[in-house]
Amino acid sequence: ASLQATFYGHTYENPFMNASGVHCMDTAELDGLATSAAGSFVTKSATAEGRDGNPEPRYVNIELGSINSMGLPNLGLSYYLDDAIKRQTAHPDQPFFLSVASYKGFDEYVANMKAIQDSAYTGLVELNLSCPNVPGKPQMAYDFEDTEKLLTEIFSFYTKPFGVKLPPYFDFMHFDKIAAVLNQFDLKFVNCINSVGNGLYIDDETDTVVIKPKGGFGGIGGEYVKPTALANVRALRQRLNPTIDIIGTGGILTGRDAYEHLLCGASMLQVGTQLYKEGLGVFDRLNTELLAILEAKGYNTIAEFKGKLATLD
Numbered sequence: 581a582s583l584q585a586t587f588y589g590h591t592y593e594n595p596f597m598n599a600s601g602v603h604c605m606d607t608a609e610l611d612g613l614a615t616s617a618a619g620s621f622v623t624k625s626a627t628a629e630g631r632d633g634n635p636e637p638r639y640v641n642i643e644l645g646s647i648n649s650m651g652l653p654n655l656g657l658s659y660y661l662d663d664a665i666k667r668q669t670a671h672p673d674q675p676f677f678l679s680v681a682s683y684k685g686f687d688e689y690v691a692n693m694k695a696i697q698d699s700a701y702t703g704l705v706e707l708n709l710s711c712p713n714v715p716g717k718p719q720m721a722y723d724f725e726d727t728e729k730l731l732t733e734i735f736s737f738y739t740k741p742f743g744v745k746l747p748p749y750f751d752f753m754h755f756d757k758i759a760a761v762l763n764q765f766d767l768k769f770v771n772c773i774n775s776v777g778n779g780l781y782i783d784d785e786t787d788t789v790v791i792k793p794k795g796g797f798g799g800i801g802g803e804y805v806k807p808t809a810l811a812n813v814r815a816l817r818q819r820l821n822p823t824i825d826i827i828g829t830g831g832i833l834t835g836r837d838a839y840e841h842l843l844c845g846a847s848m849l850q851v852g853t854q855l856y857k858e859g860l861g862v863f864d865r866l867n868t869e870l871l872a873i874l875e876a877k878g879y880n881t882i883a884e885f886k887g888k889l890a891t892l893d
């Protein structure tokens with residue numbers, strides 16, 4: 581059997597990659613990903629200017645996952661663009677992902693995309709519409725009108741391939757609404773999900789929160805979020821044009837979790853919390869475990885079962 585993944589018309593050795601924010605802050609970490617068993621990788625979400633982010637502690641591993649309120653720390657868009665333009669010559673047939681966010685809102689999103697459009701970068705962009713940790717700023721993707729306005733503005737000048745990183749939605753009306761907005765545009769992919777925003781974790785010895793920013797409120801990742809992640813992958817797959825691929829993110833710790841995301845319709849798979857906890861070796865383990873599942877089930881390729889989740893009809 582083969583774990584070859586087809587995504588955006590390209591073939592990757594396997595569907596695994598990091599989730600933006602984990603192991604992707606600088607060139608050294610990106611080199612680590614590029615030489616790991618991961619099939620691709622994505623950079624830390626960049627803002628126009630570099631940012632220190634929120635005071636620490638701002639990321640904590642907890643028994644069933646993680647909680648974070650990083651506050652968009654990053655080295656600035658030009659740093660990641662310069663790195664990406666050098667890096668893209670290595671495997672032009674397997675484009676990687678440059679993640680773009682905004683601290684100041686709508687205008688900065690547009691300016692960041694204009695800078696990429698005018699650059700020599702030819703790869704994919706993951707437009708992060710779902711950062712839950714910018715104090716005072718609502719998540720763009722929870723405002724359907726603003727999301728439509730932003731994508732309309734970007735598509736008026738941007739001609740390179742890109743997709744969007746979405747937060748989790750929890751209501752069928754919201755699945756319908758975001759899909760109706762996204763289906764209007766020539767997006768190459770949609771990544772579901774970002775962390776489940778503004779959770780709260782209490783230390784059982786000190787009766788205190790565990791991260792400093794926002795009184796301890798932070799995005800939740802890991803085992804906690806798999807049911808929500810699978811639901812969002814499935815719901816968006818059922819609603820989006822087939823030309824828009826899905827990246828599945830959230831709660832992938834084992835080959836079985838990866839297999840379930842693929843069953844729901846994901847084409848690529850991002851690993852955040854478990855990569856943070858286990859290191860780059862997580863990709864070797866996930867490849868081994870997923871391959872064993874395909875062998876056990878008699879599948880030769882992912883295409884044979886991708887999106888084929890059975891229901892109890």
Ligand SMILES: C=Cc1c(C(=O)O)[nH]c(=O)[nH]c1=O
Pocket residue numbers: 601625648649650651652653681708710711712713774775799
């Ligand atoms: C880009 C900001 C994000 C952050 C952050 O930098 O706080 N944390 C997340 O869990 N998801 C994000 O999208």
